[in-house]
Amino acid sequence: MDAALNHDALRAALSGQVGLFSGLPEAGLTRALALGQRQKCGKGGTLFHQGEPADAFYLILAGRLQVGQATPEGQHVIIRYLGPREIAGCVAVCGGIPYPATATAVEDTWTLTWSRTRIAELTEPYPVIAMNAMRIMGGRLTEMQQRLREMQTERVERRIAHALGRLVVQAGRRTPEGIEIDFPISRQDLAEMTGTTLHTVSRTLSAWESQGIVLGGRQKVVIAQPHMLVAIAEDLPDEAG
Amino acid sequence: MDAALNHDALRAALSGQVGLFSGLPEAGLTRALALGQRQKCGKGGTLFHQGEPADAFYLILAGRLQVGQATPEGQHVIIRYLGPREIAGCVAVCGGIPYPATATAVEDTWTLTWSRTRIAELTEPYPVIAMNAMRIMGGRLTEMQQRLREMQTERVERRIAHALGRLVVQAGRRTPEGIEIDFPISRQDLAEMTGTTLHTVSRTLSAWESQGIVLGGRQKVVIAQPHMLVAIAEDLPDEAG
DNA sequence: CGGAGTTTTGAAGGACGTCAACATCTGTGG
């Protein structure tokens, strides 16, 4: 892992694959790398807490973050997961507001970190970065609107199918048995993503497993028949014979 | 109404009250007014449809817009309402994506409209506008996250209370009987905002009305005891004796 | 092997959706 984090490899990896930096000239990339600070957050660690003043902005180099909110009553919901080449903290830093959520690492995570002042130094000469940040925020807002619609109109089973579908796109890894979600995720986590209980998630996954759609495991989900999951998510007529 | 829309009145109204233009120098405001086009959308009319390419950006001068999404199955959810001095279409125009939702006028609505090319002409010399747009989008994203959390963790009654609370802040008007939501809103609308049915909304409002918390009416809601509504929304111990 | 965390499964109950019927209001045209 460390080998991948030397300067040249970093530069190659960032060039053209990071949405935040797309369209940025070489000089800008150099500047961004120079201003950013490499940082490690161990599994289970917290990058920032909900309500804290937002003073840093993170680009994930490797690992996985869970972004969640806690309610005053002590309940917890998961807003999204973030993986390599995605950014965290942009809403708060750009808007000048406290972090609206808490980011914790679900695996060892390496980030490139900029303080708020550094961000200003970057976006001033390279406004394309600000435009990219806006595009990213727009995409997330659109996604949140979709999820709100799902929460309001769909039953639990479809919501779980949709959540898994997003995880497949974002963190799917091909294995002989099917597509595996490439980080540890529990039934409780899925419940907090879909607004239900771990019991219902467990029952649903068990039912799917008996149909051969998924394979379960401890903090593990493998989708054996992705098309069936899509059929459930889109509420298509059952394809089973 | 038309009287309020002449150039000088417009200028006075926009100065310092429109989030999008805060911090903008006089010259920029002049430029913005010159580039924008005044437009009227009659009650029930549609400003833009979900899925259309985003080619315009709207600042509401007067009236009220409903922003909603339709599901493939024909269901409808309301994402938010927008009132005077708020902007519509920013996510799509800034992100270069199709409009993610549909905006319809719930009353006669007047807007100042900029095409996408005009927006570029404005933000280039006045990047503060882009910063403001980003702040606005950040605020909306934060709000959507809160609402998603509500949908996942709260019962229907609390969600309705929260929705009404937001409407009070956004469109509340003092009357002798209490605070009235200042545009026509039906039980069905409230149901589509909170992910429930008009029946449950009706039952809930009836119960509140019998406690004197609200006053109902056709497409009308008046909050007689706002503090009681807050108590319900925050799930505080009942204040009734 | 013990213990904590995770997952599974069963049973019971409730919140809320669905179905149904009726009441009320608004606008239109005769």
Place this chain on the structure above:
DNA sequence: CCACAGATGTTGACGTCCTTCAAAACTCCG
């Protein structure tokens, strides 16, 4: 002014999806 249609709101009865409560099995790790 009245009749009528259509939209909106109210209320009751019933069903069910899902939560809650409960207990046990499994897995990982020291």
